[in-house]
Amino acid sequence: MLRITDLKLPLNHADEALPAAIRDRLRVTPRDLIRYTIARRAHDARDKMDIHLVYSVDVTLKNEDTVLTRFRKDRHVQRTPDTGYRFVSKAGPSYKGLRPVVVGAGPCGLFAGLILAQMGLRPIILDRGKVVRERTKDTWGLWRKSVLNPESNVQFGEGGAGTFSDGKLWSQIKDPRHLGRKVLLEFVKAGAPPEILTEAHPHIGTFRLVTMVESMRATIEALGGEYRFSTRVDGLDIVEEAGARQLRGLHLSNGDYLEANHVVFAVGHSARDTFEMLHAKGVHVEAKPFSIGVRIEHPQSWIDEARFGPCAGHPDLGAAAYSLSHHCKNGRTVYSFCMCPGGTVVAATSEEGRVATNGMSQYSRNERNANSGIVIGIDPARDYPGHPLAGIELQRHWESRAYVAGGSNYKAPAQRIGDLLAGRPSTALGAVIPSYKPGVHMTDLSECLPEFAITALREALPAFGREIPGYDHPDAVLTGVETRTSSPVRITRGDDFVSLNTAGLFPAGEGAGYAGGILSAAVDGIKVAEAVALSMVA
Numbered sequence: 001m002l003r004i005t006d007l008k009l010p011l012n013h014a015d016e017a018l019p020a021a022i023r024d025r026l027r028v029t030p031r032d033l034i035r036y037t038i039a040r041r042a043h044d045a046r047d048k049m050d051i052h053l054v055y056s057v058d059v060t061l062k063n064e065d066t067v068l069t070r071f072r073k074d075r076h077v078q079r080t081p082d083t084g085y086r087f088v089s090k091a092g093p094s095y096k097g098l099r100p101v102v103v104g105a106g107p108c109g110l111f112a113g114l115i116l117a118q119m120g121l122r123p124i125i126l127d128r129g130k131v132v133r134e135r136t137k138d139t140w141g142l143w144r145k146s147v148l149n150p151e152s153n154v155q156f157g158e159g160g161a162g163t164f165s166d167g168k169l170w171s172q173i174k175d176p177r178h179l180g181r182k183v184l185l186e187f188v189k190a191g192a193p194p195e196i197l198t199e200a201h202p203h204i205g206t207f208r209l210v211t212m213v214e215s216m217r218a219t220i221e222a223l224g225g226e227y228r229f230s231t232r233v234d235g236l237d238i239v240e241e242a243g244a245r246q247l248r249g250l251h252l253s254n255g256d257y258l259e260a261n262h263v264v265f266a267v268g269h270s271a272r273d274t275f276e277m278l279h280a281k282g283v284h285v286e287a288k289p290f291s292i293g294v295r296i297e298h299p300q301s302w303i304d305e306a307r308f309g310p311c312a313g314h315p316d317l318g319a320a321a322y323s324l325s326h327h328c329k330n331g332r333t334v335y336s337f338c339m340c341p342g343g344t345v346v347a348a349t350s351e352e353g354r355v356a357t358n359g360m361s362q363y364s365r366n367e368r369n370a371n372s373g374i375v376i377g378i379d380p381a382r383d384y385p386g387h388p389l390a391g392i393e394l395q396r397h398w399e400s401r402a403y404v405a406g407g408s409n410y411k412a413p414a415q416r417i418g419d420l421l422a423g424r425p426s427t428a429l430g431a432v433i434p435s436y437k438p439g440v441h442m443t444d445l446s447e448c449l450p451e452f453a454i455t456a457l458r459e460a461l462p463a464f465g466r467e468i469p470g471y472d473h474p475d476a477v478l479t480g481v482e483t484r485t486s487s488p489v490r491i492t493r494g495d496d497f498v499s500l501n502t503a504g505l506f507p508a509g510e511g512a513g514y515a516g517g518i519l520s521a522a523v524d525g526i527k528v529a530e531a532v533a534l535s536m537v538a
Contacts, residue, residue, distance in 0.1 A: 042200030048309035083178035106160020108509025109266035111525035122224035128232035129157025155270040167204030190215040205363035247504030269487035293375030334460035337373035344435040354399035391488025414440035418474025430475030497531035
């Protein structure tokens, strides 16, 4: 089988145009083309007056070797890569050692648990939150009634933070083993739409993610895995053996002790109390860069028209997205983060008396507004030096300021762009109606962001308006604060995926500082599960 890449066709091409383009590209006859499948589809909208669809296709031909020889110097015609997943180990029922434990049931923990279960190792999966449907009710409790459950919310519970998101399934990680393909295939088995296997920028949306998470839990349990919800890890049992630290077990929030010597820590980027516990127990933790800023909202129709011109609304294009970045005179970089077409801005705090924002959308992406994080990169040396956990305190400081600026009732502080650029508080909304629940309080965002961030935003937003006309419209709304862009710490590990100073502890995923987003976290979960399996059955 051969793969052809970069095959361009007009946006409104006929069905027959694709096989005809394949034949023309390879210079073969209709009789030579046995079959083809679409491996990937994207669109090229750099010229919005002439938008094209761009395909990668896998083709089966007569005399494939002859055709490949003809195109041996063409990087767009190659053998189709082998993307099949191969297990590194299969323990089966003969394994008699302690069962592996996975802490956290977000994307990383979910796939670590799934792979361990598929290898016959019957993992125990712990999560401090609730099963996904009960967790959804608690999350709506904050959004609709301003009632926060600190143990069951956007951050904590089955499915992790990614459950209440746009469900983006792409990443820029290097993936030579095609582990991302394994992730997508498992998602499709669990009920995701099959087109996530071919779309260049696949996404799922919150409602579908809920049912998929339930399906994958059922698969893990059918393979001998065990879930324990509402179970937080409050302590580690670490012993010194021959001058080295060895994990022996976990102290749980319900008072139980769980003996374990292979533990995947996939706790997510907001498990601040867990980071504090790990640091207190001497596990090697270091501060890492992250970003802070706001959520910006425009009507989706504005973004569609700016990106797609007369093709806005075309069903093959969907809701338009964007990616923006600007290097400011004060040395800061402002960039778009977690852009959600046709979505909503949501309350994402996990601690009382604090406000944090995130973005979410459904599979249809048909809500009124587009939203995105507009965030400013920060780093330990410049912004929170001196302690591995100083980034956590920085997050808490600005989230607490946002809580007060919003009215101390979980409403979020918000400001119109025109007012931010003019240096005055907002007192009323304009043409853009914010989607944040439980609501916004119009104010001055300089009360809940550092001065360098406000300065950077005032420079970057007009620059973004030059890239996307109308982006800096005076009525576009900024909602604060966006602080949970990534983990503020890294639980350091070696090439063997084991903690640098605590044997048996396998830091994993976004909370440990090794992923960013659903797909990369899931891939990291697979890698760590493989390392655990090889360690257990060696």
